[in-house]
Amino acid sequence: MYELNDKIKNLEPYEPISGTYQIRLDANECPVNLPDEVRREFAARLQEIAFNRYPDPMAGRLVDSFAEYYNIKPTLVTAGNGSDELIFLVESAFMQKGDKMLVVSPDFSMYNFYSSICEVQSASFLKGDSLEIDVDALIRTINRDKIDLVIFSNPCNPTGKGITRAEAEKLVSSVEALVILDEAYMDFWTESLLDKIEDYSNLIIFRTASKLVGAAALRLGFAVANPAISKAIKAVKSPYNVNSVSQAFGEVIYRQKETLKNRQKMIVNNKEMLYNGLVELCGARNDCTVYSSVANFVFMKTGCSREIWEYLKRQSIVVRLMGEYLRITAGTAEEVNAVLRALGAFFER
Ligand code: PMP
Secondary structure, three states: OOOOOHHHHOOOOOOOOOOOOOEEEOOOOOOOOOOHHHHHHHHHHHHHOOOOOOOOOOOHHHHHHHHHHHOOOHHHEEEEEHHHHHHHHHHHHHOOOOOEEEEEEOOOOHHHHHHHHOOOEEEEEEOOOOOOOOHHHHHHHHHHOOOOEEEEEOOOOOOOOOOOHHHHHHHHHHOOOEEEEEOOOHHHOOOOOHHHHHHOOOEEEEEEOOOOOOOHHHOEEEEEEOHHHHHHHHHHOOOOOOOHHHHHHHHHHOOOHHHHHHHHHHHHHHHHHHHHHHHHHHOOOOOEEEEOOOOOEEEEEEOOHHHHHHHHHHOOEEEEEEOOEEEEEOOOHHHHHHHHHHHHHHHHO
């Protein structure tokens, strides 16, 4: 009788929230679909695809389009099947038996999940009540504990806080560890280190098309690193990791500079509206803290998170419940107004 090993025998498959809701503010997605003209261009590109052939292993045209959008060299970019694939790949390939990895906490839960599958030792650096990262203390911990790899999201999911470019540079230049900056939400802020990537021998930056770009359905993620690290990532990835449809559509999307710029403005505005509305609703309550955010969502702590979450669900609005915290994605203006109205009604009861 075959027995599953200890590390996997109690795992459950990932299940996003089930059911149909009118307003989805739980996954930090872009609230609007791609414009009609872009989807019409997809139809034309579909006709060109040789479905009987394997995709381009290096996703050359997609990578060129991504690199042009961010004004970086295409040779420094590796495309992945979502950044989720790249997180798993980098953690498993760049860590060896006995190496130590550090995550900051709270942060994106998949970093630790993948390290447990890779049987890598992982430690947590705790953020204080402010949820900000104390960069000097993080540097001391990495050097004192001889950490081999540190990974965190900047801006952070779920807190919405970020470290500045100067702080990120100080960190990368003060440690020998490999630093992985997951910039999944950096399209909503200004502190990216993408343009500095070649200055460092120990830096990998992840980006994704699932947030601002609004293409979560295509599963497109990118790792950006210096030539030596990029070559290693390309060498360890599975050969045909990004399918031809996602490559072709992704190439089209990253050429929509005007659409992406307008969308960025809209989402950042709506995030500010959400934050201000939450502060107004919660400001006078001593059981509630709303955290300012540089991402496309707002994080809050309340004494009644589960009750709020259940109440919103009954109004067909779904947000993310995380223990005593709630994380609410900035949707369209109508969606933000709807969630604020529903929360107001909850607090009035
Ligand atoms: N990193 C962070 C910080 C995220 O929040 C997410 C998605 N929730 C991902 C990576 C995964 O992105 P992708 O859709 O590209 O796999």
